[in-house]
Amino acid sequence: MLRKSALQPDSLVSSSMLPYSRQSIDDRDIEAVVRVLRSDWLTTGPSVEAFEEAFARATGARYAVAVNSGTAALHAALHVFDLGPGDEVLVPPITFAASANAVVYHGASPIFCDVEPSTLLIDMENLEEKITPRTRGIVAVDYAGQPCDYDRLRQIAAKHGLFLLADACHSLGGSYKGRPVGSLAELNAFSFHPVKPLTTGEGGMVTTSDSQVARRLKQFRNHGIDRDHHQRAEIRSWSYEMIELGHNYRLTDFQAALGLAQLRNLAEWTARRNRIANDYYQVPLSKLGLTPLQRHADRYHAYHLFVVRIDPVCGIERDRLFNALRAEGIGVQVHYRPVHLHPFYVNRFGTGPGECPVAEEAYQNILSLPIFPSMTEVDFSNVISAITRVLEGERS
Numbered sequence: 555m556l557r558k559s560a561l562q563p564d565s566l567v568s569s570s571m572l573p574y575s576r577q578s579i580d581d582r583d584i585e586a587v588v589r590v591l592r593s594d595w596l597t598t599g600p601s602v603e604a605f606e607e608a609f610a611r612a613t614g615a616r617y618a619v620a621v622n623s624g625t626a627a628l629h630a631a632l633h634v635f636d637l638g639p640g641d642e643v644l645v646p647p648i649t650f651a652a653s654a655n656a657v658v659y660h661g662a663s664p665i666f667c668d669v670e671p672s673t674l675l676i677d678m679e680n681l682e683e684k685i686t687p688r689t690r691g692i693v694a695v696d697y698a699g700q701p702c703d704y705d706r707l708r709q710i711a712a713k714h715g716l717f718l719l720a721d722a723c724h725s726l727g728g729s730y731k732g733r734p735v736g737s738l739a740e741l742n743a744f745s746f747h748p749v750k751p752l753t754t755g756e757g758g759m760v761t762t763s764d765s766q767v768a769r770r771l772k773q774f775r776n777h778g779i780d781r782d783h784h785q786r787a788e789i790r791s792w793s794y795e796m797i798e799l800g801h802n803y804r805l806t807d808f809q810a811a812l813g814l815a816q817l818r819n820l821a822e823w824t825a826r827r828n829r830i831a832n833d834y835y836q837v838p839l840s841k842l843g844l845t846p847l848q849r850h851a852d853r854y855h856a857y858h859l860f861v862v863r864i865d866p867v868c869g870i871e872r873d874r875l876f877n878a879l880r881a882e883g884i885g886v887q888v889h890y891r892p893v894h895l896h897p898f899y900v901n902r903f904g905t906g907p908g909e910c911p912v913a914e915e916a917y918q919n920i921l922s923l924p925i926f927p928s929m930t931e932v933d934f935s936n937v938i939s940a941i942t943r944v945l946e947g948e949r950s
């Protein structure tokens with residue numbers, strides 16, 4: 555199927571633009587949602603449990619708790635550690651702001667640690683340097699879909715008595731040394747936003763192998779109430795108790811049905827993303843002056859993003875290349891502006907330039923190229939010809 559229709563008028567830039575990522579929805583997905591809409595349970599019903607069970611199986615975790623966004627997943631996961639004012643949590647800055655915001659929701663302070671230049675994953679030496687007596691834990695971000703070095707992270711966490719939360723919003727479908735993402739840290743958070751590895755519209759999940767932690771997560775997503783409606787019906791009791799302050803972070807059953815239907819395609823989609831990534835490596839982009847981030851041989855990359863760095867020899871600045879490719883209908887993106895440079899963090903925590911030099915330098919020259927399961931060979935060659943045209947035009 556051609557995504558970039560030649561029949562669309564040029565003025566419809568947004569619909570004719572090849573996006574950097576997009577969802578895949580088929581008839582079985584739609585039927586699964588409709589079936590729930592015709593049923594008695596729109597929320598807190600059997601589809602949520604079925605999705606959680608299948609998700610736990612797929613990720614090698616013992617428990618999975620569904621919530622209504624990736625941000626809620628991070629918020630709920632951090633709740634388990636009872637953070638408060640004065641506590642510090644280490645977070646890399648090359649991530650979506652929610653990774654750090656979730657720390658702030660709990661009144662704690664994110665401390666930004668730098669990333670490695672070749673992968674933009676957390677830099678272990680910088681991580682250890684930033685540990686203080688106030689440090690409580692680490693939020694590890696599997697940037698672009700490549701899992702972090704979890705053996706090393708677990709070692710550091712154990713040595714300093716820290717918790718380890720994986721922000722796995724990019725890496726569902728990936729693995730590390732043969733172990734699937736979702737079972738690599740004590741808690742693992744996922745997002746089901748449409749650009750992510752699978753979608754429920756909005757949605758999220760937390761995985762863990764600890765039954766008490768799973769119980770606490772379920773409580774947090776349901777106002778801090780000790781039993782959900784379903785369990786109350788089972789014991790024929792009207793009473794419930796609110797134990798602690800929680801939220802309404804529940805996922806609906808029709809969203810869970812969509813997630814469950816999507817999950818059957820996950821392995822195939824991840825393989826497809828890897829084939830597209832291999833094609834990008836083969837072009838080779840580096841001859842054109844674009845260097846893809848490195849991948850580690852002991853990991854299966856989920857390729858949520860395909861990120862290149864623009865070599866100085868290109869003689870073109872990132873923003874110019876960004877605009878030129880967009881004018882060619884290629885929906886490139888920049889992931890991300892370092893979180894510690896956002897005005898909120900500068901104003902609230904006094905963060906700023908110089909704190910994470912590698913991340914700040916990378917931010918100047920990174921670009922995300924389109925990659926998603928339904929991307930066609932025609933789409934791919936359109937990307938390559940646009941890049942070639944723009945960069946060669948620049949040289950002449």
Ligand SMILES: *Cc1c(COP(=O)(O)O)cnc(C)c1O
Pocket residue numbers: 623624625626649650652653695721723724744745746747756757758
């Ligand atoms: C998408 C994303 C989130 C937030 O997920 P939402 O579902 O959009 O709330 C958090 N962290 C990272 C790294 C993400 O990419």
